[in-house]
Amino acid sequence: MNIPMIINNEKILVQSAADASLLSVLRKQRLVQVKRGCELGICGSCTVLMNDKPVPSCKIPVALAMNKEIITLEHFMKDEMYISIMKGFTKAGIKLCGYCNSGKIFAAKAILSTSARPTRAKIAEYTQNLSPCCTDQDTLINGILYAFEIHNKKGQ
Ligand code: FES
Ligand code: FES
Known part of the structure; x- marks a missing residue:
């Protein structure tokens, strides 16, 4: 069937x-x-982001994504927030070989976009179902907290 989609604003x-x-x-x-x-x-x-929420695209039938805004990492890489996340992750020593980056990066994006002051507990709760093969949860939380700090300093 023909499925109308909006991918990376197109x-x-x-x-x-x-x-x-x-x-x-x-x-x-x-x-x-x-x-x-x-x-x-x-x-x-x-x-990917579907209507601005991170989702595992392997578990979404394409019909469910019809006419929703889908954003992939290649598009988000052009965003200012991406740079803050990269800096925060680097400071925390998070591995970024490219393979499982999108889960970690979009989790950080969702937290930076929706929390005025994320706590460790809140981030832990948000990321509890995410198990990237290369990063433990504590390191991921550190990276997200650093990214939050760096991103908010920019806006001051
Ligand atoms: S491939 Fe989709 S979550 Fe692992
Ligand atoms: S970034 Fe390389 S396996 Fe996770």
């Missing part, structure tokens, strides 16, 4: 089975920052 018509995963459709669009990992919704490698 309206396109995609030919796909309704139950194909959003991950497979995005990969066919050559959006290579959307990585295929566990396909169980755990590792975060396939994370």
Whole structure:
């Protein structure tokens, strides 16, 4: 079927089975920052924003993404907030080989966008279902807190 989609602010018509995963459709669009990992919704490698919320695209049937705003990491990399997140992650010693970056980065983005003052407990609660293969939860929380500090200093 033809599925109308909005990917990285561009309206396109995609030919796909309704139950194909959003991950497979995005990969066919050559959006290579959307990585295929566990396909169980755990590792975060396939994370995208859907209407501004991080979702594992491996678990979303493409029909559910119809006419929703999908943002992939290649697009978010042009955002100021991405730079703050990278700096915070680097300061915390978070590995960024590129494979499972999107889960960690979009978790940080969601917290930076919605929290006036995120606490360790709040970030831990938010990231409890995310298990990137390379980063423990404590290090990820440190990185998000550093990113928050750096991003908010910019705005002052
Ligand atoms: S590939 Fe989707 S969460 Fe791991
Ligand atoms: S960033 Fe390399 S495996 Fe997670």
